[in-house]
Amino acid sequence: MPVYTVHAPGAGGADLRSTDRFVFVRDGFHFWAALFGPFWLAAHRLWLALIGWIIAVIALELVLRQLGAGSAAILFADIIVALLTGFEAASLERWTLSRNRWLQLDVVIADDEEAAERRFFERWAGKQHGIVNDQQAVDRGAPPPTRDLAGQPFSRPPQLPGSGIIGLFPEPGGPR
Numbered sequence: 001m002p003v004y005t006v007h008a009p010g011a012g013g014a015d016l017r018s019t020d021r022f023v024f025v026r027d028g029f030h031f032w033a034a035l036f037g038p039f040w041l042a043a044h045r046l047w048l049a050l051i052g053w054i055i056a057v058i059a060l061e062l063v064l065r066q067l068g069a070g071s072a073a074i075l076f077a078d079i080i081v082a083l084l085t086g087f088e089a090a091s092l093e094r095w096t097l098s099r100n101r102w103l104q105l106d107v108v109i110a111d112d113e114e115a116a117e118r119r120f121f122e123r124w125a126g127k128q129h130g131i132v133n134d135q136q137a138v139d140r141g142a143p144p145p146t147r148d149l150a151g152q153p154f155s156r157p158p159q160l161p162g163s164g165i166i167g168l169f170p171e172p173g174g175p176r
Contacts, residue, residue, distance in 0.1 A: 001109050001110065001111060002026050002027065002028055002109070002110065002111070002112070002116075003026070003027040003028070003107060003108070003109050004024045004025060004026050004027070004107070004108045004109075004110065004113065004116040004120075005024070005025045005027065005094060005104055005106070005107055005108075006022055006023070006024055006104070006105045006106045006107070006108060006116075006120050007022065007023045007024075007025065007094070007097045007102040007103065007104055007105065008021070008022050008023075008102060008103050008105050009021050009101075009102055009103075010101055010102070010103070019121070022105070022120075023097065023102070024108075024113050024116055024117060024120075025090050025093050025094055025097070026090060026113065027090045028090065029086050029087055030086050030089035030090065031086060033085050033086045033089035034082045034083055034085055034086025034087075034089075035082070035086075037053060037081070037082055037085040037086075038050055038053060038054065040085075040089065041053060041085075041092070044089075044093060045096075046092055046093060046096050048096065048099075049092040049095075049096065053081075053085065056081070057078070057081055060077055060081065061074060061077075061078075064077060105120075105124070106120055106123070106124065108120045
């Protein structure tokens with residue numbers, strides 16, 4: 001099963017209002033990062049990693065040409081760099097997030113990202129204090145709760161009939 005790390009923005013970003021900004025990074029080999037290394041790095045906004053990748057590839061090719069390596073050796077070195085990029089893509093993404101002061105909140109094991117989100121938020125919501133009485137999460141479309149508390153502007157529930165039977169069913173022992 002894939003392993004995901006969960007990251008939240010900044011020092012105060014791990015609260016209920018910023019859950020839509022949480023990032024789930026899958027650990028493991030990234031095929032598209034190996035196949036299209038610089039494009040994958042640019043698409044994921046890993047700018048320093050992209051600059052480092054370009055410098056490393058150019059330096060490697062210059063060194064190999066100075067050593068008199070043939071085109072097959074240079075191609076083999078490019079394949080090795082592509083494989084390393086695929087294997088280390090998630091680490092580069094986590095490194096960039098930590099450089100931008102994102103916090104790693106948890107590690108989740110799940111089949112896919114959706115299952116990882118579900119597992120993480122089930123665990124994370126249980127650890128949050130005050131989440132059950134958060135006024136931001138109240139359903140505003142529902143009718144007000146019915147309580148009989150002094151000083152509360154809530155409505156009273158409707159009175160039940162004297163017989164205690166609700167609906168279209170006749171009373172026991174009554175006329176039919």
